Structures are given as C-alpha cells and as structure tokens.
Amino acid sequence: MNIRRPRRIRHGVIATLLLLQVTSLTAPAAAAAPSRREAIPAPSSTKWSRQDLKTKVDALVQPVMDSGYAVGYAIGLIQGKETLILGYGRTAKDSGRTPDGRTLFQVGSITKTFVGVQLADLARRNIVRVDDPIGMYLPEFVSVPEWGERKITLLDLATHRSGLPGLPADFLTSPSTATLGGEYTMTQLLKWLSSYRLTRAPGERFEYSNVGIAILGHIVGNIQGKTWEQSCLDTICTPLGMKDTRTVLTPEQQSRLARGHRADLDPVPLEEIGVMGPGGSLISSVEDLSIYVRAHLALIDTPLRTAMDIAMAGHASAEPIGEMGLCWIRLIRPDTNVVFYVGDTFGYLAAVIFDLQKKTGVIVLGNQDSTVNQDLAFQLWALLDGRQVEPLKLRKASEVAADSLIPYTGTYLVERSDDQRKENTDKTATVALYGEGLKVLLPGQFRARLFRESEDRFFLKGVSDAVATVAFIRDDKGRVGAMSIFYNGQTRVLKKIR
Missing domain, CATH: 2.40.128.50 (Lipocalin)
Structure with missing residues (x-):
C-alpha cells in the first residue's frame, strides 16, 4: 500500500508528553501512568511460596475443570522477579498432553496491545503524533469519514473512540466470515472505510471496534514499509526474545499448538482472521507473555520501556471500567494500578492482568472460548492481591435421556x-x-x-x-x-x- 509521507515533529520529548497528557474531547483529564523512576509504595499483596500458591490456584482451577467448562489451561503467575507456570487439563479433548509454558494458544484481542505498543514506539521515535488524522497514512483514493471538521485520529483508533463500528457490514455478510477473515481484502476494507458514514463525532464516546484496530495495525506497519506482523516481530517480539509469538507457525510450533474448542467443548479449527489480523490473530505462549508482562512491569530492561509507559498511560475515559491506554485498559483503584486486556476467538480465550505498583501479574490461556476463563483470571489476580477468593459458582448440567x-x-x-x-x-x-x-x-x-x-x-x-x-x-x-x-x-x- 502506498502511503503519504508522515508529518514529523521536531522533538521526541514533546511527542511523549503529548501522549502522556492527551485525552478524548469529552473525557476529563486522564492520569498518567506512574513513572518507573518514581518511588513506588511497597506491595501490600501477600507473597505466597510457590507451593502455597500452586495449592491455592489448584483450588480455584479444578472446580472449573470438573464442571466441564474447560479443556485445558496454561497459567502464569508473576510475583516480582518470580514466575510460576502451571498447566491443567489437556491440549485437546482427545489428547493426553497437559498444557505447559511452551504450549501455544491463539490470544485474540491481546494482539491489540502489541499494536498499541508499536504506535507508542513510533511516537517515541518522533515518527508520528497520536493526534495525526489517519488520512495522512492511507492511500490517496481513501476518503476517511469525518464529522464536520473533526477527523479520525490515530488516538481515536487506539482508544476505541473513532466512531467506527465493530466490523464492516460487508465483512459480516461475506461468505468468508466462516473463518472471520478468509478472502476479505485490504482493498475491500479501504473501500468500506471510504463509504462509511459516521453517526457521531470521533472521540465522543467509547465503542469497541475491531476494524478500527485493524486499520491502525496496518497503518503502523505501512509507515515502516512492513506488514503489521513483521513490524510486531521487529519492534517487540524479537527484541524481547519472544520467539513463539507470531501468526504463522513453523511445523515444530504447530506441534505445540493447543486445539481450540467452543464453549460447549466441541473442537474447532484455528480461526483465520485475515485482514483483521491486528485485532486478534497472534499466537503465543505463557512463557512469551510472561516476558511481555514483566517488560511492562519494568522487571526487564528493554528499549521499549518508554513506549510501554506511553501505551499504558490513561489517554481516554473507558467508564465505568477505568481508562483506555493505547489498546490497554487501566483499572484504577485507590490501592492498585492495574492494566489488563482479554481476548477471545472461536476456540480460545486469553486474559492478561498486571499491577504496576505491586509488580504482580496473571496470564490465563485457555483452549476453549468461554468467559469463565476471564472470570478465573480476575480471581487469580485477586488472590495475588492478597484477598480471600472462593471458587467460581458454575451452573451444572443435569443428565437427561x-x-x-x-x-x-x-x-x-x-x-x-x-x-x-x-x-x-x-x-x-x-x-x-x-x-x-x-x-x-x-x-x-x-x-x-x-x-x-x-x-x-x-x-x-x-x-x-x-x-x-x-x-x-x-x-x-x-x-x-x-x-x-x-x-x-x-x-x-x-x-x-x-
């Protein structure tokens, strides 16, 4: 895709400050992420021994397995510099193998956070400004919808406030949606964007938009003359040593891919997301995502530190949950500073939650598309937060002829x-x-x-x-x-x- 040359600004520091301070047009000023250099209060959460933590996690996970809501889990729990990885169930209904730290899962919308970090890195390097209109980075033939003089910006896409819907109407009616991607092309996507008419001003309110993040991901890649996935690999995965995080697997990696299942535990093929890939097509493991989370928690030295701070900063309201970062969500409470995201596809559901103050994190990867995975992840976070947690109360099916x-x-x-x-x-x-x-x-x-x-x-x-x-x-x-x-x-x- 040919793009216009991006407008540049002179000082990278200005771009960083802009990102840390900018808010949506209608939202109150958002708090910036805490500086890594500030003194952070001592954690108040309980530091469990590895065996005690495993025992408590077993007590929360096993009822989910026994109730028939899950096929398998790989779980990562971060307490400061220590990481405990646990596996439960099976990598497929017909497999005897238990998931482990290297088992691969499709992580769905967790992919979006990688797009957010890439955008933040471009801003850090003075290549873009987040308030740039997206039309600057799209082909000349694309007529980006506007609301009066208000244009859709990169920030609007990253915070789900662009006014664009969840998915294009023609994508939803295309035969290719059996695999949620298939043969739907970039040309179709851009033609749809040109024909779409906004129903409100960009920045006015939050509306989750997969197509918005897909467009943002392709813009981020195109600015660098790459596909969005290659940009992701070069910017994040390779520098951090995340060798198993990608969309196209080698034969050896294929052998470690957990089979996906619907919520009713029927097996399903791996979802092909195609042009919507930046919104949810990455495949990863608990080992890799543990590196990713620890980098965000400043437990790993990385050149991405500033970009990750920018991505986690509050840029717009996401009431009643908290604030939107650049694709991350910040849950603000008086005693915690929690960042999280959840992703699901047909067959998988992933959740990543971490506390910037207490240096704790939870990663839950499941090979079944069930919101129970999300509930379980927040239970595990509460456990690391030092709270008393009871097993989920799940509805049970009765036998019937x-x-x-x-x-x-x-x-x-x-x-x-x-x-x-x-x-x-x-x-x-x-x-x-x-x-x-x-x-x-x-x-x-x-x-x-x-x-x-x-x-x-x-x-x-x-x-x-x-x-x-x-x-x-x-x-x-x-x-x-x-x-x-x-x-x-x-x-x-x-x-x-x-």
Missing part, C-alpha cells in the same frame, strides 16, 4: 422489528437434537449447545459477557409452545411455529 428432549425441537419465530415487518421478512431460530443434548441455531448463523439445568430450563456456556438462560414455555395442554431467551439483562420470547 435424548428422547425426552424431542418436544423442545422445532422452529421458533423471532420477533420482528417494524422495518422487518415492512420488508415482510421473518427470522427463525431452530432447536435440534445434538448428540445426547440440544443445540440452537439463531439468526446470523450463531450456533450454541443447550445444557439442561432443570425441566424446561437450559443454559449456554461462555456466551459473550453473560451466561444465557433458555426456558421453554408450555401451553395449557402441556405442549411446548414458545422459547424464552434471557441474555444480557433482556428477555425475548420466540413462538414455536412448527
């Missing part, structure tokens, strides 16, 4: 919006037998396995930010006539039509 599930099967009519009524288009959901249980197919090709909790009541494991409940409703004759789906605080009733 397959023939007793037949009354629930059928086609259910989804409530239509006014526009859909005008277009005379109906959307339906299908419930069918699946092995010894049920599966539901919702509009948009979303499939999920239903687990029976009690009579007429089922649940879905690991769906987005909440565990959904599906209840079947019987008529006065005892026949199943409708299905009620409770998810994310909302309930929808679907009428059975056949």
Whole structure:
C-alpha cells in the first residue's frame, strides 16, 4: 500500500508528553501512568511460596475443570522477579498432553496491545503524533469519514473512540466470515472505510471496534514499509526474545499448538482472521507473555520501556471500567494500578492482568472460548492481591435421556422489528437434537449447545459477557409452545411455529 509521507515533529520529548497528557474531547483529564523512576509504595499483596500458591490456584482451577467448562489451561503467575507456570487439563479433548509454558494458544484481542505498543514506539521515535488524522497514512483514493471538521485520529483508533463500528457490514455478510477473515481484502476494507458514514463525532464516546484496530495495525506497519506482523516481530517480539509469538507457525510450533474448542467443548479449527489480523490473530505462549508482562512491569530492561509507559498511560475515559491506554485498559483503584486486556476467538480465550505498583501479574490461556476463563483470571489476580477468593459458582448440567428432549425441537419465530415487518421478512431460530443434548441455531448463523439445568430450563456456556438462560414455555395442554431467551439483562420470547 502506498502511503503519504508522515508529518514529523521536531522533538521526541514533546511527542511523549503529548501522549502522556492527551485525552478524548469529552473525557476529563486522564492520569498518567506512574513513572518507573518514581518511588513506588511497597506491595501490600501477600507473597505466597510457590507451593502455597500452586495449592491455592489448584483450588480455584479444578472446580472449573470438573464442571466441564474447560479443556485445558496454561497459567502464569508473576510475583516480582518470580514466575510460576502451571498447566491443567489437556491440549485437546482427545489428547493426553497437559498444557505447559511452551504450549501455544491463539490470544485474540491481546494482539491489540502489541499494536498499541508499536504506535507508542513510533511516537517515541518522533515518527508520528497520536493526534495525526489517519488520512495522512492511507492511500490517496481513501476518503476517511469525518464529522464536520473533526477527523479520525490515530488516538481515536487506539482508544476505541473513532466512531467506527465493530466490523464492516460487508465483512459480516461475506461468505468468508466462516473463518472471520478468509478472502476479505485490504482493498475491500479501504473501500468500506471510504463509504462509511459516521453517526457521531470521533472521540465522543467509547465503542469497541475491531476494524478500527485493524486499520491502525496496518497503518503502523505501512509507515515502516512492513506488514503489521513483521513490524510486531521487529519492534517487540524479537527484541524481547519472544520467539513463539507470531501468526504463522513453523511445523515444530504447530506441534505445540493447543486445539481450540467452543464453549460447549466441541473442537474447532484455528480461526483465520485475515485482514483483521491486528485485532486478534497472534499466537503465543505463557512463557512469551510472561516476558511481555514483566517488560511492562519494568522487571526487564528493554528499549521499549518508554513506549510501554506511553501505551499504558490513561489517554481516554473507558467508564465505568477505568481508562483506555493505547489498546490497554487501566483499572484504577485507590490501592492498585492495574492494566489488563482479554481476548477471545472461536476456540480460545486469553486474559492478561498486571499491577504496576505491586509488580504482580496473571496470564490465563485457555483452549476453549468461554468467559469463565476471564472470570478465573480476575480471581487469580485477586488472590495475588492478597484477598480471600472462593471458587467460581458454575451452573451444572443435569443428565437427561435424548428422547425426552424431542418436544423442545422445532422452529421458533423471532420477533420482528417494524422495518422487518415492512420488508415482510421473518427470522427463525431452530432447536435440534445434538448428540445426547440440544443445540440452537439463531439468526446470523450463531450456533450454541443447550445444557439442561432443570425441566424446561437450559443454559449456554461462555456466551459473550453473560451466561444465557433458555426456558421453554408450555401451553395449557402441556405442549411446548414458545422459547424464552434471557441474555444480557433482556428477555425475548420466540413462538414455536412448527
């Protein structure tokens, strides 16, 4: 891709100060990350011995394994200069191998933080300013959407405040979305960007945007005359010695890749993300990510120190969670200064959490796409923080004969919006037998396995930010006539039509 030459500024110090102080247009001034050279209060968290820590982690992880919510985990726990790596379960349902520190997992949106560090490094080197409009770094034919005189900047992309949606509309309707990338090209992406119309001013509010980070990642690479992945390798992975963090694996690395599984623990192939790669396609290990976290905690000497400080600084509000760094999220509490990110793909979920003051960190890599992994990671962080932690309370499926599930099967009519009524288009959901249980197919090709909790009541494991409940409703004759789906605080009733 041909790009315009970036506008440069004269003093790298100015760029660094700008990054540490800049905020969104509507957010209050954000606090800067603590300087590595400042005196940091002594940690108040409990320093566990390796054996005591393992015992406590076992008590939190094993119930998740026993409840059927996970296939395997590789977990890293950092306490100052010490790192404990633990493995649980299996690298695949049909494997007898337990994950370890060198087992590879797709880490999803953790990839975005690598893009943020690369952007910060370019700013540190006086190559870009984060308030540069992105049109400066895109081909001449691209017409970047604007809101009046307000242009989308690099900072808007990095803090999810660009006004761009999660994914392009044509990406979601493309046949290639079976692998979330496939044949969707950079040309298609840039044509979509040129045609998109903003619904609000950039910087106005937070909206998570995978496409925004994808565009940012490609810009970061193109500025240096490289692909985004090569830029990532040259800027971060190679200097830090992270030899197993990449998107394309060698045959030897392929042999160490854990098999991905859905939340219902059905195996799935490795997700091909394609042009959206900067948003989530990196593969890594606990050993490599431990290096990455320790570098952010200033436990490793690295030329990336300033860039990492810039990336972790609060640049915009991410209420009610905290603040957005350059792709990192900062959770601000009176006694801690925590930075984190969570990433999931079809088959994997990864979480990285670390405390800048207490020099502690948690890395959880799981080969199942379930938000239980995220919950477990925050439990482990609380454990390192010195708090009393109880095992997760997980819903358990009850055994049931397959023939007793037949009354629930059928086609259910989804409530239509006014526009859909005008277009005379109906959307339906299908419930069918699946092995010894049920599966539901919702509009948009979303499939999920239903687990029976009690009579007429089922649940879905690991769906987005909440565990959904599906209840079947019987008529006065005892026949199943409708299905009620409770998810994310909302309930929808679907009428059975056949």
